[in-house]
Amino acid sequence: MKDIYIADLANFNEGALFNGFFLVLAKQLRTTKTNKPYLNLILGDKTGQLEGRVWDPNDPRIAKDFEKGDTVKVRGSASHFDDRVQMKIDQLRVALPDEVDKTDLLPSTTCDVAGLWSQLLSFVESFTNPDLKLLLTTMLNDPELAAAYREAPAAKQLHHAWLGGLLEHVVSLLTLADRIATHYPLLDRDLLLTGVILHDLGKVRELSWETGFEYTLEGSLLGHIHIGAVLAERAIDKLPNFPPKLKTLILHMILSHHGKLEFGSPKLPMIPEALALSFLDDLDAKMQAITSEFDKCIREGKPADELTGKVWSLDQRQLLNTKRWLGEEKTGNRD
Amino acid sequence: MKDIYIADLANFNEGALFNGFFLVLAKQLRTTKTNKPYLNLILGDKTGQLEGRVWDPNDPRIAKDFEKGDTVKVRGSASHFDDRVQMKIDQLRVALPDEVDKTDLLPSTTCDVAGLWSQLLSFVESFTNPDLKLLLTTMLNDPELAAAYREAPAAKQLHHAWLGGLLEHVVSLLTLADRIATHYPLLDRDLLLTGVILHDLGKVRELSWETGFEYTLEGSLLGHIHIGAVLAERAIDKLPNFPPKLKTLILHMILSHHGKLEFGSPKLPMIPEALALSFLDDLDAKMQAITSEFDKCIREGKPADELTGKVWSLDQRQLLNTKRWLGEEKTGNRD
Amino acid sequence: MKDIYIADLANFNEGALFNGFFLVLAKQLRTTKTNKPYLNLILGDKTGQLEGRVWDPNDPRIAKDFEKGDTVKVRGSASHFDDRVQMKIDQLRVALPDEVDKTDLLPSTTCDVAGLWSQLLSFVESFTNPDLKLLLTTMLNDPELAAAYREAPAAKQLHHAWLGGLLEHVVSLLTLADRIATHYPLLDRDLLLTGVILHDLGKVRELSWETGFEYTLEGSLLGHIHIGAVLAERAIDKLPNFPPKLKTLILHMILSHHGKLEFGSPKLPMIPEALALSFLDDLDAKMQAITSEFDKCIREGKPADELTGKVWSLDQRQLLNTKRWLGEEKTGNRD
Amino acid sequence: MKDIYIADLANFNEGALFNGFFLVLAKQLRTTKTNKPYLNLILGDKTGQLEGRVWDPNDPRIAKDFEKGDTVKVRGSASHFDDRVQMKIDQLRVALPDEVDKTDLLPSTTCDVAGLWSQLLSFVESFTNPDLKLLLTTMLNDPELAAAYREAPAAKQLHHAWLGGLLEHVVSLLTLADRIATHYPLLDRDLLLTGVILHDLGKVRELSWETGFEYTLEGSLLGHIHIGAVLAERAIDKLPNFPPKLKTLILHMILSHHGKLEFGSPKLPMIPEALALSFLDDLDAKMQAITSEFDKCIREGKPADELTGKVWSLDQRQLLNTKRWLGEEKTGNRD
């Protein structure tokens, strides 16, 4: 485990010393106004990112051979600039392969992954449709797929952009979808839940999450919708006697889950389950984005009656944290 | 109670006699190709509408003084034209004021209105926020408002376009919203449910439902969003000490519940409860529209593997009734 | 071969007799104003469609057991109504399975299919990239796929909506693409031509063309873009050592060939070949639509200086047949 | 009255001393490259805003207790950086409550407010409709509302964004509307002028203008359209016997005055007066925005044949000052 995190450094006094492992997110050689060269780095871990400066890049204690994407061990002191903290770096070396855990370096779900996974499995266990149950059991028992499913983020940014985000998003959706399915008799519950579990499957190959969250080249060119539909189709085709109608419906749900052509779905939802899936997927993503934004405002110390910054996934809208704002009113009333 | 309904006439043989009360939805004097004048009527009741023809408008048994919007008693026989049934009308008179019940003439919820109403009240009863509970209790105890709330359709057409449709839509939404609220901790449950109950309140004055569902002139010029917000604001202003923050939030939910400016909301949802409300409102309306469309296909005898007609509220999309289609497959598999 | 075609009937005098095979495109029981039942049919063959009427459906010479989609043999006479011809039908029976050729009943390419097919094969033969050459040779040698490829229309309506239309469209595009590829050095010719050949492959399962051109249910729910990509992927996966980069590029071209998300492509063209393909596909479809529209104006006897009707695939635009209009000028100048 | 304004400082020589009152628009602690902390301020008054720097924040002559929004007295000298002037600040203290006039600190109309107000009143005086005249007289006699109406800006930015801007905008519109009303007989003049006076009424609560122009939280959540409609409705409801038709029409004009749903009007203009109002409101706002932009170009010394910068309220369009450009031509011709 790491000793010190980016988030901790925010509270360091001027000159306080630190020593820890970070991921190199950017590296640039610059010069001062007096023409002295220095290194400007962006270092990160799962708690955030920070600028760091190496004022003397030729110092022998500074490694020469590190690049963006490397994990490094860094020693230095805190320095304040424009009300923000910076790292003044005195020593830097590339980390050894097993010195640090990847989940310490990239943002990661705060939920228990094993717990989420067993929730997912028990939803599948509850299916009454034997074909869908067999399909999902088979897929989730594939060790390679299961490992990726547990680790993948749900997005590069925007919502659930952290390790385990895909699984966290799916389990949240399953709970919701289960409740919706009991409310509307026209919905086939098992089919809807199957759609939930498989809708973002393609993200395990659209995204890479080794050193930051990036689109793979395959992901950029084909997209998770197509990749996921093909993964599902292949799994289905390995099952003898899987009903062809169910296959078509599952693929349709994956293809249409973005809900609109202009959001990259090649087909609009044409069955009730696909329509419900696209609504819930959108709602859950937005609710998570709002939660993150509210957390950020609290971390940054914004007052409760100030709107958030502009939220990208809500068309640059600014939001108000209702519960927090109302909470203050109660307090205010007491006095 | 009426003896005979429009829906019954569809199964009448050529020439079979009928005798019943209907609403006049349209009335037009036409002439045949041989220049004989005749009356073309559209008659309706809660089960639908049908064309009727009076081939001799001067027959003394045919009233002269009836207009669109009147309820009439009609005697005649069934006549088939282009595979559709028509009424051949021999006698017609205006109905007396109490001869027939309005709920027999206009489409009406198939749910038990008293049951829906008590579901609504028990949701309010469950509130922990005393201000919101008091507000809603007060409003729903207003006899005039309560009567309109129980009777109003939720729309002129599109979804829940029947007497009691508003109440049915709201109770469906309350169940959904309650489930969503427990899923997302950032949602204030009582506030969200208050939004659900009040969001379409303005429909009680935007629409009239005496003789068919029409927009009132006030409704056309001001819209139910504004009308509802003003109704809520007035009710709030009568309560001493109602927290001003809660008032602003309630009004915001009403104003923003269409979710987009181009759908007539003057404000976009800026609090989590408003966002959730706009999602659920849209989902419930679409689910109901799909249900109606599926029912219509079954009534019309369409095969299970044929898509529905183009659904207006889903951008002219055609849908597939999953459960029905899969049901056939099972049957097919058994043999 | 058929003796008489729909197009011939347009020139029949009132009462002239005919006797031929047609496809039943619609069938409806109606009644006259004097309440006599009659059958209204739409009958078609490869040259067009025409209304037909059976004034006495109970005549024993009129079959009872035919439906929309059947091929029938019909005997009757021409009848003029509103300047248009109608069939007055006296006899009607269902055709025997081999009495008539499908290509006589549905519109069909006017090109020689064998010639188009050998043009297609010689383009493949010209490839220098051995992987792409092997892939296409293998696919086009699959008898089932090849038969469908030769027979499929390119669309339900709009452009190349006739048997063999897909092949005709592809061969036209290959010629174009070959010329473009030599013009722009950044284009990989073989890759572009591969995209041309495979881009609409999914139409062989999106559409059915047994009795009129219809979307299959699978086609409606999944679309030819996804279906085609999966067909291509399966063919590729059967070839050992097919370069994975080429696979990704081929799939990308299929997915992106509609050029815009709102036209149903889940990805925008991101390689030069995909961009060129989407341009040429669009251009060829529009050029063919214009050609058809111009032909129709000539058939209908419109003067050369009158614009066409509104062309659906060109945003309801009206067009002018330049060559025809200028031709008149020349003639006019000579006098 | 203030002695020295931001606009004056632009012409100060390097090192010239100043001493005056300003509003603190922003305050930030930064450090120099050599890690010395300094204060970066944005100071403003009605003539503009300027950056100021306190190089030694610990100097006892620099107040510790001031914040964004405070009015301060500042002593220092001009300093040139990148062709722009900066304030080098040596002394700074918070101003006493009455030391400086708010209209000196915030941009303010250049018109005479009393004159504008009496123009407004004489328009009302000219009404022939007694109901509308009584309504407006009553509202404008409300001292609190009248004070806010005289002081409010018409917008946060974009157009008439200064104290008194609302009144200035309304009086300009009244003159225009009066002229239009006499031109089109279908317009009800008094109704149109009533719409003009009330259309932006909600801005008195949507915006705050104590220390800069900001949206209030209520303004952000409800918007001036709703707020204004409610203010008008309340005033109307206090008048016994106000005709309900007039009330509906007035509210409709307020609700629809943005002219399009996507501009935040929940209803489109459906009466001639509402349509005319939305046109004139838009035209006047754009004319004022152009005037401001032209003034800015002249202040900045741009040549007459150079287009303006991109104007936000005109879709980032660049404009040409016709009169100025033509004026130069005359001059040019003389020589």
Next chain:
Amino acid sequence: MKDIYIADLANFNEGALFNGFFLVLAKQLRTTKTNKPYLNLILGDKTGQLEGRVWDPNDPRIAKDFEKGDTVKVRGSASHFDDRVQMKIDQLRVALPDEVDKTDLLPSTTCDVAGLWSQLLSFVESFTNPDLKLLLTTMLNDPELAAAYREAPAAKQLHHAWLGGLLEHVVSLLTLADRIATHYPLLDRDLLLTGVILHDLGKVRELSWETGFEYTLEGSLLGHIHIGAVLAERAIDKLPNFPPKLKTLILHMILSHHGKLEFGSPKLPMIPEALALSFLDDLDAKMQAITSEFDKCIREGKPADELTGKVWSLDQRQLLNTKRWLGEEKTGNRD
């Protein structure tokens, strides 16, 4: 002058005789259900259009040689069908060249054309800019252009779609523009009025109005914006020493007067005069369309509290005739 007009026929009793001149707007040979051929005509004059039927086309009193676009003399009687009147035609012949005046056959301005023309000229007379005054005087003195300008409709349909409509529209705009110009000092009055006079000049060649209002082929392919700009440019180029800046500004106003690219202007308004012109042009067209719609409702006997039909040029909006609706209220109050 014509003796009888289409509008008069609406009030004819069944069988009442008429005898008059009309324009043939459509001509079609149809058959009755009993297969008897008859002629269906649409006949029109300046007051409207009506269906007419020739039940025996072979009657020697019915001319054989007339076509769409011809003026005919017709004798027959009124016949009522579906509450609408129809002409039963007994005699029909082509009119002689001078038997009837074109202004009786096509809708025509109700204003005095000579009066409008002298208003136009006196606006030009009032110019202080000698270049603009000379340009317009020269153009309006061109007899051919002046004749077309006085006669042209302003549109094919939508607004001012009648003979003299262009002139009527321009004179209305001049009055408005003159008032606006005195209100905004940044506007160059003479330049703005020049733009008003020339903005739709191209309509004299875009439209033809000999036998109904149609687009010319040149008009369809080039549009009145381009045609008008070229006409103006040519007139300018004939004047020696016309200032090139003024020329550019005039052309810019013509090119940009539709206000948006998607409305066919190749340039957006970039000078204040062009912006004002596009606003006023749009406003005047809409006001005229509303006036026509209100007149139509009164003619059709619609009650004052019923909205109009959907108005095409106002995005299918329905409107309320304020003055008429309020008028009823007054009347109602008096009783």
Next chain:
Amino acid sequence: MKDIYIADLANFNEGALFNGFFLVLAKQLRTTKTNKPYLNLILGDKTGQLEGRVWDPNDPRIAKDFEKGDTVKVRGSASHFDDRVQMKIDQLRVALPDEVDKTDLLPSTTCDVAGLWSQLLSFVESFTNPDLKLLLTTMLNDPELAAAYREAPAAKQLHHAWLGGLLEHVVSLLTLADRIATHYPLLDRDLLLTGVILHDLGKVRELSWETGFEYTLEGSLLGHIHIGAVLAERAIDKLPNFPPKLKTLILHMILSHHGKLEFGSPKLPMIPEALALSFLDDLDAKMQAITSEFDKCIREGKPADELTGKVWSLDQRQLLNTKRWLGEEKTGNRD
């Protein structure tokens, strides 16, 4: 010829001396943090642009009288800042009129202009339509027009933004159009090629290219579409007996060549040649933009599997250089 180019400086070592001619693209007086004034310049030539700094503007070796747009001779040394090179300037004087060639200072086509021009002429030579051949021969023989045509860039930025770019773009299009014309019999080849040659003619006056590429004021207000149509119309009008139909068609092609109203074409393509022209024009511009972007990536040393930056003229899309990416695979396979 210039001795040294901007592109060469990128490889200079720190402190290496240079001495050369450049165009002044920007000039700004700034101060250092220690308040010393210095000059910041952007200097450019045909190979790119670079920042330069004069640390002592009062040095007598630094000219006082130069402005943006001037060509200057500069002596100094390379200085590295943030991994980028900067010019440290010691001497600077304004260049003499003929000391340096304009084609060395602005980016310029890499093709042989004389060769392009003769290709253009031989296309015209190949025409069979005598009217079109005469028109183009006459226009291209006009020395002033021909000189501008050879020199003009095709755009300010985006595509072919270099001297000779217009000619290069047109010749590329001619080759393409010639190939398309032989493929589609409905296309009139000579007419299409005429459209190609004239479509962007207006750029010779819309743009200026003396000192950088800028829009002229006339170009901003009228646009190259209008300007080009007028230039063509004037040339046509000078030819006696030019067929008026051809004139209309040529003007239509110029007006409609942007293909969509929102791209500034006042008319949509309504003839096959105009539609083909708008497609090819768009395709060629995009292909050139992609080529430039790929070249830039190679210059910047991006790896072959990295997408390009966001390409403005392709809606900010990122692209992959297929050939380069596939090339690496081959190499990789060899090892």
